[in-house]
Amino acid sequence: MLLQATPLDTWADLIAVSLAVRTQAVQRLTGVAVSDPALLEEPSVQRDVIEALELENAVVLQNLDLVMHGAKPLFGEEYGEHYSRLLSLADRLRERENLSGALRARLIRALVGGVYNDDSAFAQQLAREGDVLVTDIVDLTRSSNEPARWNAFGLIAHVLEGAETNTLRAPLSSSSRARLQAAARLGLQDRASGVRGRAIKAVVAAKDRDAIPYLLHLAQTDPDTGPQGLSVRELAAAGVDALRRGQ
Secondary structure, three states, X not given: OOOOOOOHHHHHHHHOOOHHHHHHHHHHHHHHHHHOHHHHHOHHHHXXXXXXXXXXXXXXXXXXXXXXXXXXXXXXXXXXXXXXHHXXXXXXXXXXXXXXXXXXXXXXXXXXXXXXXXXXXXXXXXXXXXXHHHHHHHHHOOOOOHHHHHHHHHHHHHHHHHHHOOOOOOOOOHHHHHHHHHHHHHHOOOOOHHHHHHHHHHHHHOOOHHHHHHHHHHHHHOOOOOXXXXXXXXXXXXXXXXXXXXX
């Protein structure tokens, strides 16, 4: 039996207090959007999806903070399927031509601030938006949440790589490139080794040869003792070599 589109106002369940209700709403909207893709053209549905992603972003980041401090998580692994489904729905809105202005800016900010692997296909595709991402990415580098900062520096690297290959939808302005380069270099001082490692990759993507002295310092003094080939010292040394070779 084909799923029928639900009256637009019922998608308010996407932001219900109950996680079970939110999960059911996302499942239903995902199914309806397959049989009726035009539903995602409706401004009210777009707003509901974006608001839902904003809500779940806050929930997930709160959960990550709890877990990283040794506290009991808010939910189990099954939540990941719900979040992934919602993130995919929200990402589909990026291609909607009728989504513009403040609502599109709100979507971009929610996607940048989402939860994903910084080396994932999702992150690489999002980075292709280019210049419109810059302010949100730079803001994310200042997040108190470590995984959020991983994503910020991962996106910096992807955006700069896209600029190099001319594959960005919105090319980087000179000022935006400078902002990303400055943020990447600042990330070398981050308190978290995982963030410093990603900042190294971003500095290399920026072709920031002026950062070589900072990388040499990390290569010699960084306290991180990560797995062989992945420690901050080793990544910094490799970064120096790459910049000196002009890669």
